[in-house]
Amino acid sequence: MNEADSRHLASQLETIGFESTTEPKDADLVVLNTCVVRQQAENKIYGRLGSLKTAKEKNPDLTIGLMGCMVGMKEAPALKHRFPYVDVFMPPSDSTPLIDYLEHNNFLDDLRNQEQTERSLRDTIQDAKNLLPIAQRGNAITAFVPIVLGCSHACTFCIIPYRRGVERSRLPNEILTEIRTLVSQGIKEVMLLGQIVDRYGTDLENNENLSWLLREIHKIDGLERIRFLTSHPNWMTDDLLHTVGELDKVCPHIEIPVQAGNNEVLTNMRRGYTCENYRILINKIRNIIPGATINTDIIVGFPGESHEQFMDTHQLVKDVEFDKIHISKYSMRPKTIATRKMNDNVTDEEKTERRNVIDETQHEILEYKNKSLLGQTLNVLVENKKKDRWFGRTMHNKLVFFDDDRNLLGETIRVKINKTSPYSLIGDSMN
């Protein structure tokens, strides 16, 4: 979501005449886009803010913007007090405060003097504000397209609803226009984003839903792949699963966080389902979409999680055999119900130990799961090069590396797998 917001902002800035630089010391403007989902992410921001403060002492003309979940909907005044050297604050997905700031602080004088009349400058600024998130920067093959903003599901551990505001679906026409534009710029794959992406449309007048939207997006010529994340188990309908199974551009890959494999912990998290519900859903996904890959998120060391309760999560991991698990150690977040009402009583050592246990099990699962792909020929959409080697993903979201002298960026190549590891595959190009 932040990546999408950053690309959007970058294209707005380019519209009003900015150019990008990889060197912060050469910049007139630096914007830090922030994530505060865990303490660790937040700590990184403090580090970066510290170095920007030093940069501003050396160059007082430097403008600093802070964007995203650290700012949220209402933290700006407190942050301004704490970080007086930051010039402008922007909530997630809203760059208007920065564009206004630039306009009102004579930042655009160069443009004003050089090429633009006052009226055309105003038009340019308006264009920048209206611009859909269509920035195509570098060699992007995949574009992130937020379709649901905010979140209204009060999981007790999660800060996102407090910082990204209430859930709201973007209008279908806006999304479809944006994707058509992206495709005309060379984008081959879109990743539809939402905190609970499978709730798309519940707040729209005509009750459009994700299944309908996928069918509409599927019709766009030139688009090759469609992915979506993150789904919540309670909103995953049979209709949606059938649609994923039927449409060849929609990747047979589901990202569906379970968070814990014990019912008491799930209740304390207020997730709204039991592990039995979750297991039934996984079976259903695999029945309706044979071969589907399934990723999940797990939090270890939630307040009050006993060793036995953790072992239930471990058992679930062994039984389900996920294709990837994002494991997080529980981290207290300001204002959340868990922080206000529960005791963060699992020690950090214990959290680390639990994370390692799941990591090791998952490593073994992926080792043999990926081995079954040995000798198979898979379609890989080539995303980029790393150390002279092309890489891309299969429809099932497996990462594949291969050597080839041709320029294959954005091509779909058949790759015969000759080596596997838990986290990637290596093969030879066949076409």
Ligand code: SAH
């Ligand atoms: N909307 C998604 C989650 C988005 S946040 C959902 O349906 O759950 C991404 C992940 O960060 C979550 O799935 C969770 O595993 C992790 N996370 C969120 N808050 C956390 C916290 N306080 N401590 C540790 N991990 C957390």
